[in-house]
Amino acid sequence: MPSEVTVFLPDGSARSVPAGATIADLTEAIGRRLAAAAVAAELDGVLVDLCRPLLDGAKVHIVTSDTDEGREVLRHSTAHVMAQAVLRLWPGARYAIGPAIADGFYYDFELPRGARFSEDDLVRIESEMQAIVAEAQPFVREEHTIAEGLEMFADQPYKREIIERVSEAAVGLDAELAAEAGGNPGAVSAYRNGAGFVDLCRGPHVPSTDRLGHFKLTRVAGAYWRGDEHRPQLQRVYGTAWESDKAVEAHLHRLEEAERRDHRRLGAELDLFSFPPELGSGLAVFHPKGGLVRKVMEDYSRARHTEAGYCFVNTPHITRSDLFETSGHLQWFAESMFPPMELDEGHRYYLKPMNCPFHILIFKSRQRSYRELPLRMFEFGAVYRYEKSGVVHGLTRVRGMTQDDAHIFCSREQMAGELQSLLGFVLALLRDFGLEDFYLELSTMPEEKAVGTLEEWEEATEALRQAALTMDLELVLDPGGGAFYGPKVSVQARDAIGRTWQMSTIQVDTQLPQRFDMDYVGQDNTRHRPIMIHRALFGSVERFFALLVEHYAGAFPTWLSPVQARVLPVRDGHTPYAQQVRGLLAAAGVRAEAEDAGEPLGARIRRAKLEKVPYVLVVGDSDVAGRTVGVNARGSEEPERGVDLESFVEQLRVEAAPPIGRELGTNAAGAP
Ligand SMILES: [Zn+2]
Ligand SMILES: [Zn+2]
16 A cells, blocks of 8 residues: 555645545645635535545645635534534424525524524523534534434434435435435435534534634524425524634624615615505505605606617506417416406406517517617516515515516617617616626526527527627626526626625517517518517616615715705794795705704704705805805715805706716706
């Protein structure tokens, strides 16, 4: 037996270690810092524990705790420790599954005699977990037969159910369960730490509990076993775990920031919209202020679409089933549609989930000629999609929404040029709303369920790729992510706190034109089939509204603010002048209000700040005498006193106008 083996590192370099050395030994040989940061390794592409011995010729990639992969190992290992702590504190507790999730982990429990976790319990569990960390228990992997596994977990029915499912040949076993139980048919793997705790698990894990400790338990929620409402309801404890306390702090700060910006909370505080329970889940009403912001958004969008050569169309909210049979939606999209209503002797009518086929009917309302192409139709179209009440979320996941939907019908030759100008248009409009950080994603032909010829797919995908490349943005591939009828480019935007939102999508479609047998008369006097481009820009007005609220934390830029300036007289005697200031601002197109002097000035200023009004103007004796105003600009510490009224009105006239109006020096596009 050779005394040394040679292994290869990711940079291709070779390294010799004594025969029988483990991956942990290798990390020690490379360096102390690597050894301290290593949590697992990829051995020939498979994620394994650091205690694995190295074989000659192996490719080794050390996974450290400050990477996504490494954090997943940390988080899942922390979940084991949490379960161990819960079992110490509540002997007889049952534990179900405990995977790592985005930014953290959870574990599902059933406590003896139906006991419930309280918020205080989270603190108790945390300190028990820290005790387990201090005990430096090694994580040791074990392999067992099915029978041994069932015996080992005799008093843990959820674990036994997982093992039984594994023994049923593992066909169609879902990934979550597979991760809990190892993968080899006929066997289960488990990890034991110390003598006190064993869990069914595929691994890998950190070598010892003392590699953990930077965690925080965040909340408890109910969760049905296997997600099935007919099965027992368990208690799910969520936590987050990172490579350092600093990283935990940074994460909690991001959560706080997200919470502070949550559009559902700000929507209520700023009186923008609500979800009346009488309407049912996922159906919003916009209040006067939210409705005003929405009107400004829509007016601005309409103005830009007019400029870009779109025509405006309107279509109804319901249709006979025939339309969606032809379009294929009843075949492909039925689970997202509301059930039909029967009217007029058995005709089935559906609420529309999409506007596309309606726009096709407008195209087909008469014979079209090449001279009319490209024909760009735009509509703020209300659509209804059935979402399970569990996934409905604020304005971002609703059952009824308004899409800023466009369909462009063009010739094959026009497609590449249309896509390029369309993508430029989309990005310019998103930038007008203050988004700046974008990347693009190109989704190509799915492996199954794609219709159309390979040649059509290639042509469309290439046209989209070329359009994307001209935008000078990062382009990410999403192989196989296209819809069954065509490839798409989507615009991804990062908001003020770095979260990514999928925004606009641009989709090429050769299939609906075929299904509806669309044609136009070409220059050669024969019939040709148009290409259809689907495009939603905001996506839905509701979701974009939510994004803007969170991006700006409720402090909309002046042009989008429902109230742009509020004038506050210091005393009653200043009220006529306050009214005069308001009148001048209104005449300049500024949405301005004047209050009376009933309440103390400080209280009125505070309220205006809570309402995030961009400009609060205070007027007193010297202002009346000198035709000036005191300006409290949002976000600035000190008010500016004695600002000349005329020049202030002029400054605000420009700032209050939408971006196009500002460029042109007019207030044409959207101000009331
Ligand atoms: Zn595990
Ligand atoms: Zn469409």
